[in-house]
Amino acid sequence: MDIRGPVDPETMQAAHEQVEREAEALRLVIVSDEDADGGHRQFVKDDPAPLPYVDLSTGPAPEAAARAWMEKDAEGPVDPQALCRAALLKIADDHFVLYRRVHHAVVDGYSLALVFNRTAAVYSALARQLPAEGGAFPAFAHLVETETAYRDSRSFPRDRAHWLDTLAGHPEPVGLSGRRGGLAIGRRRTVELTPDRVGHLERAAADLGVTWSDLAVSTIAAYVGKHTGADELLLGLPTGGRLSPQVRNVPGMTMNILPLRLTVDTGLPLGAFTRRVSRTIRNVLLHSRYPTAEISREVLGEGGGRLWGPMVNVMKFDYKLDFGGSAATMRTLSIPLTIDMTVYFFQTSADGTTDVILDAHPELFTARDTDAHLEGILGLLDAIGTARPETAVRELFPPPAPVAAD
Missing domain, CATH: 3.30.559.30 (Nonribosomal peptide synthetase, condensation domain)
Known part of the structure; x- marks a missing residue:
């Protein structure tokens, strides 16, 4: 997410944590289980993923450095215990990147749009010192229940x-x-x-x-x-x-x-x-x-x-x-x-x-x-x-x- 304008890292951290708790799919992990169908099972971990803050604004080419940082992270190995990751990169005082790396096993492109929209709404509310509870995502269980009902229908x-x-x-x-x-x-x-x-x-x-x-x-x-x-x-x-x-x-x-x-x-x-x-x-x-x-x-x-x-x-x-x-x-x-x-x-x-x-x-x-x-x-x-x-x-x-x- 390429953000043009000032961003407060602490407010973004708070918005990120709230959205991570609301969007359970972002906290899904996959583990081996011999007794499970297919040899694996998934569950929702309790803690949200961290949001590292990386200040690249003092370097000679901050935009290129930001892209290199993201490409290196995206090309790294996938940890089944951390299928969704995020970071806030500072390019300049009025230019930030909210980076998300997600695995298609747990999140699709439409979901990313939902997550970014919600993050923007929560950040804006917190920046104005307003409550940001309205508009929270429905429970992930709805997806599981709907899929089970479809297969039985x-x-x-x-x-x-x-x-x-x-x-x-x-x-x-x-x-x-x-x-x-x-x-x-x-x-x-x-x-x-x-x-x-x-x-x-x-x-x-x-x-x-x-x-x-x-x-x-x-x-x-x-x-x-x-x-x-x-x-x-x-x-x-x-x-x-x-x-x-x-x-x-x-x-x-x-x-x-x-x-x-x-x-x-x-x-x-x-x-x-x-x-x-x-x-x-x-x-x-x-x-x-x-x-x-x-x-x-x-x-x-x-x-x-x-x-x-x-x-x-x-x-x-x-x-x-x-x-x-x-x-x-x-x-x-x-x-x-x-x-x-x-x-x-x-x-x-x-x-x-x-x-x-x-x-x-x-x-x-x-x-x-x-x-x-x-x-x-x-x-x-x-x-x-x-x-x-x-x-x-x-x-x-x-x-x-x-x-x-x-």
């Missing part, structure tokens, strides 16, 4: 039947490189979309009868379909899994990555294309609580394999990031591994500013490939943003470069 077998039917005779996942690789940390490229640019795309989506998230996914589907020549795709689609209002504001790990099976016809008008993608996404979301691990076991069998190629993740949050008058922006230092190419549309602040992040598998894509794909995706996104609904999708791509004669 009629929805569980219905969702299973849906996924077995949806993936019957599924195509082999294709990627932009035409090759396969194992899990790897992606080669990252990032471009920021300004609030005006995002607002324009949101209005374009509304004119097409879809959401901004639908438009972003449609862009990636069209791009991958065009450049692979495939008329059917399997894309990875992370979903929140929070269909029940009882768990909407409970920090924890509910995110589920599911296969989005799409028929890609770039001859369709843009409006029809995006609405088809939107309907398919809605259908995925209706059945988004069924675990991907179960789908993989039943669809792919013991031999394993892949349920998708490229992945697209639209992360749009309701931010309220004000620390006693000091505005903040959320940034990502690292994101999970990629098996091909992953595109994130990551909202970083309340004004709608969004980072388009491309993580490309380093063994499948060169640095030049990665730059070219990000440029192509952004170009298509802008073309979609200005196109009429009746324009064929294939007409939104630039013509191929002329081949020089010998």
Whole structure:
């Protein structure tokens, strides 16, 4: 969390401790237990994680030093007894970073937005010497109870039947490189979309009868379909899994990555294309609580394999990031591994500013490939943003470069 403005370390420490006690998922630990299902169990420890205060403001390059400090910490080994860690870094009197390192086993991206929003609210209340009890998170037990109830409900077998039917005779996942690789940390490229640019795309989506998230996914589907020549795709689609209002504001790990099976016809008008993608996404979301691990076991069998190629993740949050008058922006230092190419549309602040992040598998894509794909995706996104609904999708791509004669 990049905070622009003064911060009182003692007040931040108090806010941190209160939020850590409220958000039980931040205090989850995993231990070995031979008697437990899977050989492990988790429990909530009593004490909150510490918040070290690191003053880097007196060095020659404090911003670079802060990034180096965070990268070193993020690359360190994971302690099952401390799956969530935090620190407050001072870059200048009016520039601080509230750093959090969390493990996806216990917390997802949506939960981090909840935690940062709550931390800002508690800090602001304490800074004004006001009580900060209102707005506390519901108990983590709600997540456990809701998941148990889901597995015992009629929805569980219905969702299973849906996924077995949806993936019957599924195509082999294709990627932009035409090759396969194992899990790897992606080669990252990032471009920021300004609030005006995002607002324009949101209005374009509304004119097409879809959401901004639908438009972003449609862009990636069209791009991958065009450049692979495939008329059917399997894309990875992370979903929140929070269909029940009882768990909407409970920090924890509910995110589920599911296969989005799409028929890609770039001859369709843009409006029809995006609405088809939107309907398919809605259908995925209706059945988004069924675990991907179960789908993989039943669809792919013991031999394993892949349920998708490229992945697209639209992360749009309701931010309220004000620390006693000091505005903040959320940034990502690292994101999970990629098996091909992953595109994130990551909202970083309340004004709608969004980072388009491309993580490309380093063994499948060169640095030049990665730059070219990000440029192509952004170009298509802008073309979609200005196109009429009746324009064929294939007409939104630039013509191929002329081949020089010998």
